[in-house]
Amino acid sequence: MASASEQLAANMNLGVLSKAKELQKRLLFTLMILVVYRIGTFVPIPGMNMDAFQAAFSSGDSGSLLDRLNMFSGGAVERMAIFALNVMPYISASIIMTLLKGSVASLKELDKDGEQGRKQINQYTRYLTVFLAAFQAFGIARALQGTEGAVLNPGLFFQASTVITLVGGTMFLMWLGEQVTARGVGNGVSLIIFAGIVAELPKAIFQLFGMNQSGEIAEVLLLILIVLFVGLCMLIVYVERAQRRLRIQYPKRQMASGKQFGGENSFMPLKLNTAGVIPPIFASSLLLLPATFGQIFVAGDGATSGVMARVLAYLGYGSPTYLILYGLLIVFFCYFYVPYVFKPDDVADNLRKNGGFLPGIRPGQRTADYLTYVLSRLTFIGALYVAFVCVLPEAFIARSGNIPASVAMLIGGMSLLIIVSVTLDTVAQVQSHLIAHQYEGLIKKSRMRRRNKT
Numbered sequence: 530m531a532s533a534s535e536q537l538a539a540n541m542n543l544g545v546l547s548k549a550k551e552l553q554k555r556l557l558f559t560l561m562i563l564v565v566y567r568i569g570t571f572v573p574i575p576g577m578n579m580d581a582f583q584a585a586f587s588s589g590d591s592g593s594l595l596d597r598l599n600m601f602s603g604g605a606v607e608r609m610a611i612f613a614l615n616v617m618p619y620i621s622a623s624i625i626m627t628l629l630k631g632s633v634a635s636l637k638e639l640d641k642d643g644e645q646g647r648k649q650i651n652q653y654t655r656y657l658t659v660f661l662a663a664f665q666a667f668g669i670a671r672a673l674q675g676t677e678g679a680v681l682n683p684g685l686f687f688q689a690s691t692v693i694t695l696v697g698g699t700m701f702l703m704w705l706g707e708q709v710t711a712r713g714v715g716n717g718v719s720l721i722i723f724a725g726i727v728a729e730l731p732k733a734i735f736q737l738f739g740m741n742q743s744g745e746i747a748e749v750l751l752l753i754l755i756v757l758f759v760g761l762c763m764l765i766v767y768v769e770r771a772q773r774r775l776r777i778q779y780p781k782r783q784m785a786s787g788k789q790f791g792g793e794n795s796f797m798p799l800k801l802n803t804a805g806v807i808p809p810i811f812a813s814s815l816l817l818l819p820a821t822f823g824q825i826f827v828a829g830d831g832a833t834s835g836v837m838a839r840v841l842a843y844l845g846y847g848s849p850t851y852l853i854l855y856g857l858l859i860v861f862f863c864y865f866y867v868p869y870v871f872k873p874d875d876v877a878d879n880l881r882k883n884g885g886f887l888p889g890i891r892p893g894q895r896t897a898d899y900l901t902y903v904l905s906r907l908t909f910i911g912a913l914y915v916a917f918v919c920v921l922p923e924a925f926i927a928r929s930g931n932i933p934a935s936v937a938m939l940i941g942g943m944s945l946l947i948i949v950s951v952t953l954d955t956v957a958q959v960q961s962h963l964i965a966h967q968y969e970g971l972i973k974k975s976r977m978r979r980r981n982k983t
Contacts, residue, residue, distance in 0.1 A: 559713035603725025
């Protein structure tokens, strides 16, 4: 039997949306932020010869550092815009702080201090974001100076201005993402990454069909890619909506007046992919770090030293080493991140305090152990699913050998996972706002009826 919220969701239409003024304001605010972001991806950093840079970028090594960053930035890298770094340094800083929270005692205590402790940890994350953004920006500045004719006046001043501009762009985007999360609809950082990928996806698709028209890609390969693309979208939608529902019972209670309340049943939904899109984004961020080191230590003529050149060759986009590490990191981050999203001990404690229990499971530690057991099995399936979705298309495209890395990244599994997952999450948040609006309307109507009766 459908719940009350599910019945309300099934009856929603555009008329309900037109009455939800608060939701309209949130949607307009989110749209405005995304427009600001897209405008920033077309504003180039100072001191660039854009014609020379774009010519070098289009003819550069497939799967290079700039090529990989370009996918997340919505084309800002190929235009060398102020948002070229996007929010990737912030994501990398979040990874590091999450790791440190599990090992550093002082950070553990801060994490347990509630809202004030989390604010302090977020402040540390921002400081680390500045450091990582400056590190990556310096690597990009070195790479630009190694590109012939791309920089008008190479030197220390260009490096400093590039670092300041790119770091400022990243911090501004991080602030925009926080504003969307607080005052808009959806997760701000995820929506910024989503907007960048969606903005460049049509270009990649047209480029793919253009290569087929010119004979660079066979029609059979194009057909296989289309079937793979559609099949993965269907798989992602199916798995992202899949849930393991645990039944929760609440005992009946008798009040002093003799009335009984409680005794109802509810469900605790556990998603099959509890970690969401975070593991592949974390894995991609870590795999970008060696490429950043390589760009910092390039020689003056743009060549890379022997050891670093071999490392970059092994970690090149589509290489067997890259795909294996990518899959292993995804599985690792799925297991690592899930305990921070869903904490069995806290959930079991809240159930015990509210009088709820799982049928056949004793409240307290037994419930926490059972939740951990169920979650570990779900995480195993979810980790394999995310690794399969992200690695399979890139392995297939790498074996084909004819598709540029810039196109392969945009039609790859991680891009599809981000697009579909963020869309589903945002739609779910819109739906929850509409359900809340309908509940408010029902409460107002019931109050008016009581007043009319009196």
